[in-house]
Each structure stands twice: as structure tokens, then as C-alpha cells.
Amino acid sequence: MPNKNGTILVVGGAGYIGSHMVRQLLAARYDVVILDNLSTGNRKLVPGGELVPGSLGDAEVLDRLFAGHDFDAVMHFAAFSQVGQSVNQPLVYYRNNLAETLTLLEAMVRHDVRRFIFSSTAAVYGEPTAIPITEDHPCLPTNPYGNTKLAVERLLADCDAAYGLKHTVLRYFNAAGADDAGDIGELHDPETHLIPIVLQAASGLIDHIRVFGTDYATTDGTCVRDYVHVNDLARAHLLALDALMQGADSATYNLGSSNGYSVNEVIAAARSVTGKEIPVVTGPRRPGDPAILVASSEKIKHALGWKPAYASLRTIIRTAWNWHLKQAH
Numbered sequence: 001m002p003n004k005n006g007t008i009l010v011v012g013g014a015g016y017i018g019s020h021m022v023r024q025l026l027a028a029r030y031d032v033v034i035l036d037n038l039s040t041g042n043r044k045l046v047p048g049g050e051l052v053p054g055s056l057g058d059a060e061v062l063d064r065l066f067a068g069h070d071f072d073a074v075m076h077f078a079a080f081s082q083v084g085q086s087v088n089q090p091l092v093y094y095r096n097n098l099a100e101t102l103t104l105l106e107a108m109v110r111h112d113v114r115r116f117i118f119s120s121t122a123a124v125y126g127e128p129t130a131i132p133i134t135e136d137h138p139c140l141p142t143n144p145y146g147n148t149k150l151a152v153e154r155l156l157a158d159c160d161a162a163y164g165l166k167h168t169v170l171r172y173f174n175a176a177g178a179d180d181a182g183d184i185g186e187l188h189d190p191e192t193h194l195i196p197i198v199l200q201a202a203s204g205l206i207d208h209i210r211v212f213g214t215d216y217a218t219t220d221g222t223c224v225r226d227y228v229h230v231n232d233l234a235r236a237h238l239l240a241l242d243a244l245m246q247g248a249d250s251a252t253y254n255l256g257s258s259n260g261y262s263v264n265e266v267i268a269a270a271r272s273v274t275g276k277e278i279p280v281v282t283g284p285r286r287p288g289d290p291a292i293l294v295a296s297s298e299k300i301k302h303a304l305g306w307k308p309a310y311a312s313l314r315t316i317i318r319t320a321w322n323w324h325l326k327q328a329h
């Protein structure tokens, strides 16, 4: 049966969040083309659609892609996203996250594709002055990664004004969990995110989890974050896509659960879900980590009716554990 809803280019669709997006788009009967250079992604995460290996900074590849398909919209997940690495290699980050995105936007304008959904981040806010963080909180990133994302946000606003490029900016807080089927999930090498590392410690793949800092001004001294399920992130994109298809104006939304959990609380929840001991050692703060990041997601709730379906941290961890166990076998 032919797909009826449209054709979407998913850039970075072989990555963690992008692969969950591809699955939801296919389920919602969109045709999906994935552009991914597999730099941090993995072919085995791609759940369907047409994978075109290549870089979004390659104008020739883009021209061929846009000439060969009638895209209704582009979803852009491709980026490097390790904060610490961005501090040491800013040129690599500005090249990959900003310059390559410029090439993609140029191709879109050239081929008259004017709907765009962008994966931004809580890192655009920097050190928050108020919690929960609303979208009108000042944007003062504290690292090059956040700077590159904010630069793209500003570029998008200018492209809307000049070329009518309608876009939705989605500022994710901490993406976590895996699809319930257990066949796609977080697969980074090296892994830097808390929950997958905690689960590696639970299964004995690593000796312990190191807690970065126990002297923050939080209830137990460890950093507080807002964990949001990867399928909830993908569902927000579907809602944003629907809105853009119906002529919505450009908008910026936070995506979080609005609940904050400390690193110690995440470890405790993981112990309870896995039934494993999870050895912990404490270490110094990781440079650049704000003490508390918790989203207000009221704006997208009101505008698009989005609400996380995976509301509890335990449920989120359970889906990640399910994926982790299937990986091991």
C-alpha cells in the first residue's frame, strides 16, 4: 500500500533519536529517506526507509537527493553532541553542526523545500537562572556544542524571514530509554550518557559508575536532570510535522518531562529496575555541568497537545534495560 502522508528526509536517522523517529514516521505512513554518514550512528539501528550514506555537508549528494524526491519536510538530527569534546575541538563542532547545516539549508531553499524540524538542546540555555526553564529563558550557552545549536536556531529565524523557511526548534532535555520492542536504542561508542553507563555497570560490562560531583546545591549533592523518553521526543516531532503541514508558523519548544532526578536517584531507580547492585565511585565534577536542568514543557503541551507518555523514570530505565539485555545476547 503506498504511503499517503508525505515524504520526509530524516538527516541523522541512523542515530539514537533519529532511528526512533524513522520508526514512528513509517508507522504513521510516511515515506522516509535517511541521510546519514554513520559517523556516530549505526546501520543496524535503521528500522526501515531508504538509507543514503552521505554527509549533509555534501551539496552534490543533497542535490541528487532533493532532485530525486519530493520532500514535504526535513528533520535534522545529525550533529556531534558531546559537550566535553566540543570544548577541545570547537572547529570540528562548528563545521559539523553549523557549517554542514548551512549546506543543507541552502539545498532546501534551492529545491524549494520549506519545512524543517531541528534537534536543539537544553545546552542553549547555559547555567539556568530559574527552574523550570521556559523557552524565554536567556540563551547563554557555556560550551561550543550549545553555541553551535544556538547559531543554527538563529540561522533558521533569519531563513524564515528571508525565504519563508518554516521551522520547529525542539530543545530536548536528557533523551533516554529505548523503543519497547527492544531492537533499537542508545548505541554510542564511547558512551557518555548516564543511564546507559549505569546499565553497563549493572550488567558488569564496567566495574562501576563514577558520579561526577557530589557537592552541588541539590538535595543530595549530585546533578539533577530531566529525563525524557526517546519515543516521546519522536512523537513531538510528528505533532510538529502535522502542524507545519497545516501551515503553522515557526516555533521553539522545550521537550522534557518537567521532573528532575539527581544522579543518585537515577542509580537507585536503576538498582530497583534491574535488581543489580551497581557499584558506585564518586569523582570530581565534570566541567560544564549545570547543577539542575529541568524543563517547563507547558508551551508545547498547549500548542500541540504533547505530553510525555513515559512519565516515570523507572519506566524509562526499564525500556533502556530491555534494550541493553537484548544487546548482550
Ligand SMILES: NC(=O)c1ccc[n+]([C@@H]2O[C@H](COP(=O)([O-])OP(=O)(O)OC[C@H]3O[C@@H](n4cnc5c(N)ncnc54)[C@H](O)[C@@H]3O)[C@@H](O)[C@H]2O)c1
Pocket: 011, 012, 013, 014, 015, 016, 017, 018, 035, 036, 037, 038, 039, 040, 041, 042, 054, 055, 056, 057, 076, 077, 078, 079, 080, 081, 096, 100, 119, 120, 121, 122, 171, 172, 173, 174, 175, 176
Ligand atoms: N541524546 C540527547 O540526550 C540529546 C539531547 C539534546 C539534543 N540532542 C540532539 O539530538 C540529535 C540526535 O542526538 P542522538 O543522541 O541521536 O545522537 P547520535 O549521535 O546517536 O545521532 C546523530 C546521527 O547523525 C549522524 N551524523 C552526524 N554528523 C553527520 C553529518 N555531518 N552528515 C550526516 N550524518 C551525520 C550520525 O552518524 C548519527 O547517526 C543531535 O542533534 C543532538 O545534538 C540529543
Ligand SMILES: O=c1ccn([C@@H]2O[C@H](COP(=O)(O)OP(=O)(O)O[C@H]3O[C@H](CO)[C@H](O)[C@H](O)[C@H]3O)[C@@H](O)[C@H]2O)c(=O)[nH]1
Pocket: 081, 082, 083, 121, 122, 123, 172, 173, 174, 175, 192, 193, 194, 195, 197, 209, 210, 211, 212, 213, 223, 224, 225, 263, 286, 289, 293
Ligand atoms: O558517567 C557519568 C555520566 C554522567 N554523569 C552525570 O549524569 C548527569 C547526566 O549526564 P549525561 O551525560 O547523561 O547528560 P548531560 O546532562 O550532560 O547532557 C545532555 O544534555 C545536554 C544539555 O545540557 C546536551 O544536550 C547533551 O547532548 C545531552 O546528552 C550529569 O550530571 C553528569 O555529570 C555522571 O555522574 N557519571
